[in-house]
Amino acid sequence: MKSRMSSKLSSTKKVPVIDLGHLGLGQEPGQEEWQRVTRELYNALTEFGCSYLANHGVPDDQWRLLYDSTIAFFNLEQGKKDRYAFDADKLSGYIGMGSESYSGSTRELCEGLLARRTEQLPDEPEIPSLKPAAESFLKSCKELSERIMAALSLSLGKDPEHLLSIHKERGTDKNITTLRFNHYPPVPSTIPEGTFRFGAHRDFGTITFIFQDDCGGLQVQDSEGSWFDVTPVPGTIFLLAGEFLQFHSGEKFLAPTHKVLIPAGEEARGTARVSILYFVAPDNHIPMRPPGNPSTDTPMTVQEYITSSIKNAQK
Numbered sequence: 001m002k003s004r005m006s007s008k009l010s011s012t013k014k015v016p017v018i019d020l021g022h023l024g025l026g027q028e029p030g031q032e033e034w035q036r037v038t039r040e041l042y043n044a045l046t047e048f049g050c051s052y053l054a055n056h057g058v059p060d061d062q063w064r065l066l067y068d069s070t071i072a073f074f075n076l077e078q079g080k081k082d083r084y085a086f087d088a089d090k091l092s093g094y095i096g097m098g099s100e101s102y103s104g105s106t107r108e109l110c111e112g113l114l115a116r117r118t119e120q121l122p123d124e125p126e127i128p129s130l131k132p133a134a135e136s137f138l139k140s141c142k143e144l145s146e147r148i149m150a151a152l153s154l155s156l157g158k159d160p161e162h163l164l165s166i167h168k169e170r171g172t173d174k175n176i177t178t179l180r181f182n183h184y185p186p187v188p189s190t191i192p193e194g195t196f197r198f199g200a201h202r203d204f205g206t207i208t209f210i211f212q213d214d215c216g217g218l219q220v221q222d223s224e225g226s227w228f229d230v231t232p233v234p235g236t237i238f239l240l241a242g243e244f245l246q247f248h249s250g251e252k253f254l255a256p257t258h259k260v261l262i263p264a265g266e267e268a269r270g271t272a273r274v275s276i277l278y279f280v281a282p283d284n285h286i287p288m289r290p291p292g293n294p295s296t297d298t299p300m301t302v303q304e305y306i307t308s309s310i311k312n313a314q315k
């Protein structure tokens with residue numbers, strides 16, 4: 001029996017789709033729209049810790065070009081990919097299959113590529129569009145995340161600049177906001193019991209944007225411990241709250257545990273899954289405590305917490 005057979009699956013959960021309307025990129029929202037989106041984000045992140053974002057304004061052709069470039073990178077011969085081996089101090093580079101796990105002992109069929117800035121991405125003749133596509137994509141994600149963080153600040157009763165004021169250093173060495181590409185190759189016909197595409201974990205930072213294809217398999221755990229499917233909704237971004245946001249919101253927002261299963265029949269389909277993730281982290285020096293830890297623990301900085309968590313996951 002493989003990991004897709006979860007014992008506590010509750011497929012009745014309905015994660016809301018939030019229509020950003022004029023809060024999407026390239027538009028100017030009025031006061032009523034700010035209030036609506038603020039309210040809907042508050043409700044979604046307090047109940048689920050996640051939501052879909054529709055009408056986000058990140059251009060479809062921008063995402064499509066980056067998606068195609070991602071596949072081209074992962075299709076390079078292994079020796080070429082290994083030239084860009086992950087550097088845990090720089091938090092950038094290629095993570096090969098089986099060399100990372102955030103969930104302990106589970107077997108995971110995933111390879112990844114991380115970069116905080118586009119110049120950290122690979123240069124190969126087969127992937128001429130990767131850097132330019134990532135550049136424009138990062139710009140869009142940064143701008144959209146600023147709008148979402150303004151709405152989240154308002155939803156916490158704060159000034160709209162509240163969260164932005166602790167995310168000022170994105171794009172520099174003083175902040176570890178990261179773009180990550182995940183490639184899940186076609187599933188072999190026989191795989192060991194308990195194999196996942198990505199094991200259960202929580203994200204560490206403020207928010208994550210997940211751009212997933214139509215393959216499916218992503219699941220989120222609710223506060224009672226039941227898992228529910230995050231079925232791909234075309235044209236949307238999936239928004240997840242991270243541990244810093246849970247801590248910083250006084251535990252109002254939840255950083256949900258999530259994983260990527262192997263959907264039923266995937267071996268027969270023989271398709272790869274690709275997701276592109278934008279992990280928003282506060283500036284390195286900001287203090288935090290991981291949620292659920294006793295308040296007597298000495299706080300650590302965001303940089304200490306996130307880099308040690310990522311280093312611990314490398315095998």
Ligand SMILES: [Fe+2]
Nearest residue numbers: 201202203258
């Ligand atoms: Fe995650």
